[in-house]
Amino acid sequence: MSLRALLAAEAYKTGRAVRSTLFRHRAIEDDPIFLVAWSNGFDSFACTAIAFGQGHAPPELFVMSGTRDRDLEVREFAAVARRFCELFDAYAAASSLVEHHGRTLEVPVWLPQIVIPNRATLGLLGRIGRRLVGIEHPDAALQGLLQRCAAHLLWIVRHADLPGQQLVLPCTEFLNAHWVGAMSALECESLFALEAWIDPPARMRGFEGAVDAERFSAGPQPKPEDAQSIARLYGVLESARKGAAEEDATVCEAQAAIERFFSDLTAPVWALLLGIARRERGVAGAAHLPRRIERDRIAYGLHQERLDKMLADPRGIRFLEGARDAALRRDELERAGALLEVEEAIDDPLKMLPRVLAGEAIEGQVHSVHREKGEGTTVELRTEEPCTLPPGLELWWSGAAFGRGWVIERIESAAAGSKVFLAHSLCKDPAACPTRGGRAVFSPLFFDDFLSYGLVLPVSAPWTHRPAA
Amino acid sequence: MSGDELSAPRPAGAPRHSLTVSVLAAAAEHTDCTFSNLALAGRVNLEQLFGGTRYEPGTGADPLAIKRGRLFEEILKKDDYAELLNLLYEQDAAMGAFGADARIARLRDIPVSSGRSGLELRAAATRVELGKIARKAWDAPTLIDGAVIRARIAGEIAYFEADGLAAASNGALHVVEAKSFPLIDGRCDPVKLGAACVQAGLYAGLVRAQLREDGLPGETVSDTGFIVLPKNTRLGRAVLLRQNLTFHIRRAERLLSLASLDVGAVERIHDHPFPSEKTVAAERIDALSHLMDQAGTQYRPECLEHCAAAKLCRERAYRAGRVALLGDQVRRELTGIDTLPRVLELAGGAEALESEQDSARELVRARRMYRRALKEARP
Numbered sequence: 037m038s039l040r041a042l043l044a045a046e047a048y049k050t051g052r053a054v055r056s057t058l059f060r061h062r063a064i065e066d067d068p069i070f071l072v073a074w075s076n077g078f079d080s081f082a083c084t085a086i087a088f089g090q091g092h093a094p095p096e097l098f099v100m101s102g103t104r105d106r107d108l109e110v111r112e113f114a115a116v117a118r119r120f121c122e123l124f125d126a127y128a129a130a131s132s133l134v135e136h137h138g139r140t141l142e143v144p145v146w147l148p149q150i151v152i153p154n155r156a157t158l159g160l161l162g163r164i165g166r167r168l169v170g171i172e173h174p175d176a177a178l179q180g181l182l183q184r185c186a187a188h189l190l191w192i193v194r195h196a197d198l199p200g201q202q203l204v205l206p207c208t209e210f211l212n213a214h215w216v217g218a219m220s221a222l223e224c225e226s227l228f229a230l231e232a233w234i235d236p237p238a239r240m241r242g243f244e245g246a247v248d249a250e251r252f253s254a255g256p257q258p259k260p261e262d263a264q265s266i267a268r269l270y271g272v273l274e275s276a277r278k279g280a281a282e283e284d285a286t287v288c289e290a291q292a293a294i295e296r297f298f299s300d301l302t303a304p305v306w307a308l309l310l311g312i313a314r315r316e317r318g319v320a321g322a323a324h325l326p327r328r329i330e331r332d333r334i335a336y337g338l339h340q341e342r343l344d345k346m347l348a349d350p351r352g353i354r355f356l357e358g359a360r361d362a363a364l365r366r367d368e369l370e371r372a373g374a375l376l377e378v379e380e381a382i383d384d385p386l387k388m389l390p391r392v393l394a395g396e397a398i399e400g401q402v403h404s405v406h407r408e409k410g411e412g413t414t415v416e417l418r419t420e421e422p423c424t425l426p427p428g429l430e431l432w433w434s435g436a437a438f439g440r441g442w443v444i445e446r447i448e449s450a451a452a453g454s455k456v457f458l459a460h461s462l463c464k465d466p467a468a469c470p471t472r473g474g475r476a477v478f479s480p481l482f483f484d485d486f487l488s489y490g491l492v493l494p495v496s497a498p499w500t501h502r503p504a505a
Numbered sequence: 506m507s508g509d510e511l512s513a514p515r516p517a518g519a520p521r522h523s524l525t526v527s528v529l530a531a532a533a534e535h536t537d538c539t540f541s542n543l544a545l546a547g548r549v550n551l552e553q554l555f556g557g558t559r560y561e562p563g564t565g566a567d568p569l570a571i572k573r574g575r576l577f578e579e580i581l582k583k584d585d586y587a588e589l590l591n592l593l594y595e596q597d598a599a600m601g602a603f604g605a606d607a608r609i610a611r612l613r614d615i616p617v618s619s620g621r622s623g624l625e626l627r628a629a630a631t632r633v634e635l636g637k638i639a640r641k642a643w644d645a646p647t648l649i650d651g652a653v654i655r656a657r658i659a660g661e662i663a664y665f666e667a668d669g670l671a672a673a674s675n676g677a678l679h680v681v682e683a684k685s686f687p688l689i690d691g692r693c694d695p696v697k698l699g700a701a702c703v704q705a706g707l708y709a710g711l712v713r714a715q716l717r718e719d720g721l722p723g724e725t726v727s728d729t730g731f732i733v734l735p736k737n738t739r740l741g742r743a744v745l746l747r748q749n750l751t752f753h754i755r756r757a758e759r760l761l762s763l764a765s766l767d768v769g770a771v772e773r774i775h776d777h778p779f780p781s782e783k784t785v786a787a788e789r790i791d792a793l794s795h796l797m798d799q800a801g802t803q804y805r806p807e808c809l810e811h812c813a814a815a816k817l818c819r820e821r822a823y824r825a826g827r828v829a830l831l832g833d834q835v836r837r838e839l840t841g842i843d844t845l846p847r848v849l850e851l852a853g854g855a856e857a858l859e860s861e862q863d864s865a866r867e868l869v870r871a872r873r874m875y876r877r878a879l880k881e882a883r884p
Contacts, residue, residue, distance in 0.1 A: 041835045042871045045848035048826060058882045218823075218845060220806030220832035243823050247816075250563075260563055385878040393871055421870065475881065 043216035051241030053217035053233040059322040063202040068149035072305045073160045075256045083164045085298040099295045117185030128340050143337035153227045153254035154208040160256040165189030187353045200376035203332045227254040254305045269294045322383035367491040378481045397479030402470045412461035423454040432482035436468040518781025520553035524663035530703045533760045534811040538803040549779045551813035558786045560816040577685040577740050592745040610634045613651035624664040627653035638672040639721040654711040667708045677727040680708045688734045705730035706753020806832050
């Protein structure tokens with residue numbers, strides 16, 4: 037039984053979404069970069085407009101004119117690239133030094149965070165990055181700028197795959213991880229609908245608010261009606277361009293109409309993103325957030341450090357160099373995923389709860405703690421329901437989930453629940469031991485920095501199937 | 506009375522549409538919904554019927570998409586179908602199937618004769634060409650362009666136009682579906698590809714039914730369909746994707762047999778037919794809602810992607826507090842429980858029916874632990 041089903045029923049009754057966590061598990065910076073991007077509705081590969089900026093100022097909107105003049109198109113991309121690089125590189129200006137793998141690394145003081153509506157926007161950013169990589173222009177400065185922006189975008193998209201990263205914050209994912217409404221997974225993809233469940237408009241219940249909010253799109257795909265308007269506006273621009281220069285009044289008027297349209301389309305999304313960030317920032321952050329912020333700052337520092345070298349490489353922008361890098365990347369993603377799972381469950385009892393409900397972890401009151409010289413420590417845990425875990429199983433106390441775990445020695449039945457006796461042979465530090473009379477959770481989750489297999493690969497890939505010379 | 510002999514009651518005012526493969530593809534997504542089956546059988550245009558109401562489905566073809574689709578089709582057919590035939594020949598390495606001498610049956614060029622519609626004539630010609638392919642005749646075509654397949658859906662004849670049917674020299678027939686969304690670096694929009702496969706599966710199902718009707722082996726139609734897409738965002742070059750359609754064909758055959766058309770439901774709603782689109786919006790919705798009560802619906806959140814009636818169904822599910830509102834995964838977790846208020850009742854310790862007992866036990870546990878976690882978190 038998932039906790040989500042119960043919370044959804046609760047949300048149905050109250051008419052508003054219910055928080056599914058006690059803490060906020062992602063950082064939200066004080067003044068992050070907000071970004072909204074639009075495709076033209078049909079071709080998801082085409083970026084038609086992009087708006088970004090920091091919350092303290094109105095967004096800067098860049099609209100592609102859909103021109104067939106390649107030079108003009110490059111100039112349009114360059115305007116986006118220039119402003120984006122200014123914003124994103126600015127974080128490197130205020131830096132501090134940290135120790136990283138035995139060397140000193142310059143990292144930004146503030147987390148360079150980008151708040152976007154959803155993961156689909158991230159996909160569009162990746163496609164813009166790839167488009168910029170493919171542009172070749174004789175002006176070296178312009179070409180350099182486009183390549184720099186492409187490298188940033190492609191790195192951002194790559195980094196966003198890392199579980200627990202906070203450099204990119206897709207709002208739908210964030211809200212779905214922290215709230216439950218009486219809606220399906222499909223409906224949860226709509227940021228406006230999700231927000232309507234969390235904070236329904238006056239005199240409306242979540243459902244009615246969400247149905248009403250489905251009129252809006254948070255991008256990148258506009259609503260079908262809007263896509264039709266976009267097609268019509270670009271049709272007008274195309275007709276105006278026939279035999280006319282770009283500076284002609286009719287062309288400018290048609291372009292202005294398109295810009296107005298995208299500005300109107302962006303305004304509610306922008307306000308929504310700002311509102312979500314403001315509200316959620318007020319929730320207490322989880323205990324392990326600082327570690328993940330530090331990891332993101334280091335990742336940004338490393339990216340900036342490698343950037344010039346990467347841009348000078350005649351082979352172009354690349355993040356993976358063969359099978360070895362692919363294997364290491366896979367390992368990095370899996371480790372980050374496992375670590376995130378442990379951190380969130382240890383930090384937040386509501387994140388641990390699904391494990392207890394599934395019978396993978398046990399929760400109860402610590403009835404006694406016995407420390408015997410030379411024989412370790414034994415804890416007697418009284419659970420409210422029968423323990424179904426087998427004796428001999430190793431579990432970790434959520435208060436100190438590292439090193440060796442506690443082994444279930446024996447289980448005795450007691451009233452409706454069980455008496456579970458857990459032993460730890462090395463527990464000398466009282467802080468690493470639950471206290472008598474308190475409640476404790478023992479689960480299979482632990483920080484395995486020292487115990488697990490570390491992936492060590494030779495520098496050159498051992499490729500056995502070499503073609504005959 | 507079989508499904509073929511049935512047709513749902515409809516007044517003259519109820520908006521109708523002709524059956525296209527996209528209508529069938531949408532219906533294939535919810536064959537378990539009696540209301541939807543009745544609308545399909547009655548050719549009722551639900552989109553039009555919900556028009557002007559607050560349940561109006563947010564659909565509409567993007568003119569850019571239509572333009573792009575037409576351009577891509579023109580490119581494929583340019584120079585005597587050179588691009589499309591090249592793609593088919595490229596399959597040789599994998600299948601050893603398409604010979605070098607192509608014979609194209611151009612059925613779009615058939616002139617309309619008196620008394621018979623173009624579709625009727627093309628359907629007859631398609632039948633002849635399909636027969637040649639199934640019998641491996643020497644003059645069997647390599648490609649049928651503009652094939653039309655005739656099928657009887659719930660008592661009425663419908664004609665379906667396929668993008669193309671490609672015949673291999675080994676006698677296998679492949680459905681060819683051309684779409685204009687791009688394939689970039691070997692990747693394309695999975696949702697659109699899925700929809701293309703559903704359509705191709707339906708064509709394959711229709712052709713199989715046609716062949717069987719003519720006493721020919723339905724298995725002539727291969728389970729492998731060809732989806733043709735533009736390579737990259739520019740339309741200049743095309744690429745062919747081979748797709749296994751087994752699942753889609755099976756589902757299409759089930760839909761085409763209309764086995765799920767509930768005869769009892771037709772009788773029940775005989776006095777409550779689909780309303781006219783001219784009826785006032787509120788009355789129209791009342792009538793449709795009443796019809797849904799009589800016939801029965803099977804709302805799932807996925808219906809929102811395919812069915813024009815889904816928004817009304819969703820609201821009805823919400824008003825009734827149906828667990829189905831939350832999707833299949835949650836519904837499976839709450840086995841035996843129909844409504845969300847009941848979930849809370851059982852979580853609060855209400856007496857459970859036999860069918861609810863397993864879920865109820867877990868709900869009580871979840872609620873107790875959740876409350877304790879909240880209590881302990883608050884100092």
